[in-house]
Amino acid sequence: MLEVLPLASGSQGNSTLIRSSTTALLIDAGLTRKEMLLRLAHVEQDPGDLAGILLTHRHKDHCRAAATLCRRFKIPLYGTARTVEHQQPRTLPQIREINPGESFDVGDLQIRAHTLSHDAPDTQSFVFESNEGQRIGIATDLGCSQGGVADFLQALDVLLLEFNHDAALLQAGPYPTFLKQRIASDLGHLSNEQAAELLARVMGPRLQTLYLCHLSQHNNDAFLAQEMAEAVTSGLAEQDPRILIARQDRVTEGTSLR
Numbered sequence: 001m002l003e004v005l006p007l008a009s010g011s012q013g014n015s016t017l018i019r020s021s022t023t024a025l026l027i028d029a030g031l032t033r034k035e036m037l038l039r040l041a042h043v044e045q046d047p048g049d050l051a052g053i054l055l056t057h058r059h060k061d062h063c064r065a066a067a068t069l070c071r072r073f074k075i076p077l078y079g080t081a082r083t084v085e086h087q088q089p090r091t092l093p094q095i096r097e098i099n100p101g102e103s104f105d106v107g108d109l110q111i112r113a114h115t116l117s118h119d120a121p122d123t124q125s126f127v128f129e130s131n132e133g134q135r136i137g138i139a140t141d142l143g144c145s146q147g148g149v150a151d152f153l154q155a156l157d158v159l160l161l162e163f164n165h166d167a168a169l170l171q172a173g174p175y176p177t178f179l180k181q182r183i184a185s186d187l188g189h190l191s192n193e194q195a196a197e198l199l200a201r202v203m204g205p206r207l208q209t210l211y212l213c214h215l216s217q218h219n220n221d222a223f224l225a226q227e228m229a230e231a232v233t234s235g236l237a238e239q240d241p242r243i244l245i246a247r248q249d250r251v252t253e254g255t256s257l258r
């Protein structure tokens with residue numbers, strides 16, 4: 001059994017819960033402590049039973065409550081050295097350092113990692129595999145789809161992929177020029193077009209659910225993102241995967257693989 005529950009997605013905070021029959025692991029904890037606890041309660045996950053919190057990278061929208069939750073519930077923090085060094089490491093009960101791009105296990109979860117092109121050092125994408133071979137991939141903060149990420153995200157049952165912005169909406173939008181340039185750069189975030197192009201290279205017959213993640217509130221439109229994704233998925237797979245927008249304001253419907 002392998003289950004994924006997107007607890008929050010977007011620039012105001014990101015967090016995803018992965019559960020196997022024996023292991024529950026939180027990927028990022030970017031909301032406030034209070035909001036994290038509400039969303040964990042909503043999916044009936046006791047935070048004290050988490051095997052740990054695994055960070056993708058050091059940006060605040062991914063780590064806001066991580067150290068606080070680890071201290072309060074005495075659970076380990078997993079991340080690369082350059083990510084955990086920003087999480088008051090001396091105050092944490094346990095740190096499990098991972099090496100960028102290297103595989104590791106947490107309980108019965110086998111986890112593969114891949115370093116993404118993003119403006120935080122050692123930003124990681126992860127694939128989680130159960131003992132039964134079910135596979136869930138997360139790739140949410142990346143500025144370009146090159147560098148082997150497409151090879152990394154093959155043969156997945158569930159994919160959480162960033163569809164951050166629409167290129168035209170970003171350029172016409174309210175952000176200052178430097179921020180627009182940062183977002184659109186190879187070290188920023190994927191546009192709908194870039195995400196769709198990456199999706200086309202990783203789509204396979206196994207894919208059951210695709211979550212469109214980290215949508216920009218100001219520079220994207222869920223309808224546009226969904227349309228771009230559907231243009232890729234329709235007709236390519238034997239069975240069309242369901243496409244869900246991962247929500248910022250509440251928990252998104254999960255996917256359970258059995």
Ligand SMILES: [Zn+2]
Binds near residue numbers: 059
């Ligand atoms: Zn980031």
Ligand SMILES: [Zn+2]
Binds near residue numbers: 014059061062
């Ligand atoms: Zn982010």
